[in-house]
Amino acid sequence: MQFIITAPQKLQGELKVPGDKSITHRALMLGALATGITTLEDFLEADDCRSTMSCLRSLGVTIGKNGKKLQIKGLNMVLQQADAPLYAGNSGTTARLLLGILAGQPFKTKIIGDQSLSNRPMRRVAEPLVQMGASITDEGGHLPLTISGGNLRPLTYNTPQASAQVKSAVLLAGLFAEGKTTVIEPAASRNHTELMLKSFGAEIETGECRVMVEGRPVLKGHPIRVPGDISAAAFFMVAAVLVPGSKVLLKNVGINLTRSGVITVLQQMGADLELRDQRCYGTEPVADLMIHGGVRLNGVTIAGAMIPRLIDELPVLAVAATAAVGRTVIRDAGELRVKESDRIHALSGELRKLGAHLTETEDGMIIEGSSGLKGARVDSCGDHRIAMSLAVAGLIATGDTNIAGAEAIAISYPQFMADLRSLAIF
Numbered sequence: 001m002q003f004i005i006t007a008p009q010k011l012q013g014e015l016k017v018p019g020d021k022s023i024t025h026r027a028l029m030l031g032a033l034a035t036g037i038t039t040l041e042d043f044l045e046a047d048d049c050r051s052t053m054s055c056l057r058s059l060g061v062t063i064g065k066n067g068k069k070l071q072i073k074g075l076n077m078v079l080q081q082a083d084a085p086l087y088a089g090n091s092g093t094t095a096r097l098l099l100g101i102l103a104g105q106p107f108k109t110k111i112i113g114d115q116s117l118s119n120r121p122m123r124r125v126a127e128p129l130v131q132m133g134a135s136i137t138d139e140g141g142h143l144p145l146t147i148s149g150g151n152l153r154p155l156t157y158n159t160p161q162a163s164a165q166v167k168s169a170v171l172l173a174g175l176f177a178e179g180k181t182t183v184i185e186p187a188a189s190r191n192h193t194e195l196m197l198k199s200f201g202a203e204i205e206t207g208e209c210r211v212m213v214e215g216r217p218v219l220k221g222h223p224i225r226v227p228g229d230i231s232a233a234a235f236f237m238v239a240a241v242l243v244p245g246s247k248v249l250l251k252n253v254g255i256n257l258t259r260s261g262v263i264t265v266l267q268q269m270g271a272d273l274e275l276r277d278q279r280c281y282g283t284e285p286v287a288d289l290m291i292h293g294g295v296r297l298n299g300v301t302i303a304g305a306m307i308p309r310l311i312d313e314l315p316v317l318a319v320a321a322t323a324a325v326g327r328t329v330i331r332d333a334g335e336l337r338v339k340e341s342d343r344i345h346a347l348s349g350e351l352r353k354l355g356a357h358l359t360e361t362e363d364g365m366i367i368e369g370s371s372g373l374k375g376a377r378v379d380s381c382g383d384h385r386i387a388m389s390l391a392v393a394g395l396i397a398t399g400d401t402n403i404a405g406a407e408a409i410a411i412s413y414p415q416f417m418a419d420l421r422s423l424a425i426f
């Protein structure tokens with residue numbers, strides 16, 4: 001599928017972005033492990049979350065729809081053995097978090113994924129789970145992977161990289177081990193798992209870059225309202241910032257501090273972006289974001305502990321950097337190479353086709369600003385976030401930008417083009 005983007009005169013209007021992907025995955029999984037019913041409002045209906053749903057259904061969980069809400073009937077920590085391999089599709093969160101849960105189940109499960117997911121590292125999750133007592137066989141550190149669980153011991157684990165997926169897998173496995181399981185990270189990754197575990201009634205203690213869960217809790221199902229996904233909102237934040245004359249209000253966006261680095265960095269660059277009506281959906285903070293476009297942006301350095309706070313937004317921030325005055329340096333972001341695509345390589349190649357001046361480095365990019373992008377034929381490289389970042393680039397390019405492989409967008413944001421069209425004024 002191809003998308004053709006033509007620069008609009010401006011973007012104007014109000015948008016409610018889809019539900020947070022990370023939170024939807026976690027709500028489905030914890031709802032499955034809880035007692036009673038968990039209902040989800042404003043959840044993300046996209047391919048990645050469908051992968052989690054179908055895996056959970058194969059493990060015996062009943063998930064139904066009640067009007068606009070999802071209903072998950074919890075199995076009180078005891079899942080059923082699936083009669084076929086679980087297909088995690090393109091979704092790293094599905095595969096890695098489910099491994100944590102399956103480590104606690106006394107049966108064998110095989111997990112498979114699409115081509116991209118089958119190239120992504122799984123040992124980072126398998127290693128701590130094996131230390132806790134699970135048996136895992138894989139293909140050179142990748143899917144397909146077979147796990148046999150049960151009889152886990154608690155663990156204190158220092159993760160080599162800040163990864164919420166690794167942290168979450170260990171914490172979820174820790175639910176099945178008697179005693180305290182602790183994860184210590186080099187920098188704070190997103191904390192949705194620990195916040196949600198708490199809301200389900202688990203005993204959680206958190207410190208800086210450290211989280212402990214007490215095993216064998218009774219998790220209690222409850223209603224959850226999912227905040228809008230800041231990672232989806234980020235495409236419209238940057239789009240509205242870059243297109244002069246724009247005025248966009250993004251409603252109900254999750255602004256959890258472990259996720260909101262994109263707001264901090266855009267404000268550092270000089271963007272006119274204001275948080276309104278800050279409030280909470282359960283344990284998660286949300287706000288409406290008001291953005292006025294056309295303000296001059298300056299280049300910045302994005303590095304260190306900021307990286308996990310905006311890891312999924314780096315591609316679209318790189319697009320913003322092409323229009324800034326001066327140089328933007330992205331460092332310490334080697335994790336981008338093991339996402340749905342090698343995002344450093346994919347983005348550098350595709351943005352260059354649009355006339356951007358940038359250098360690919362081992363762990364990031366150096367982007368020279370004031371590029372003056374020109375429309376061209378580009379490719380999503382099979383990666384939803386690359387596709388949407390290129391669409392944003394197309395909004396400030398002269399002429400048409402033709403994005404091949406745009407079907408990848410359905411992984412996280414099926415209505416992206418319709419939402420973009422609803423704001424564009426030509």
Ligand code: S3P
Binds near residue numbers: 023166168
């Ligand atoms: C996610 C964690 C991050 C992020 C991914 C979603 C999650 O990955 O990039 O899109 O939901 O836990 P890592 O844990 O690999 O950093």
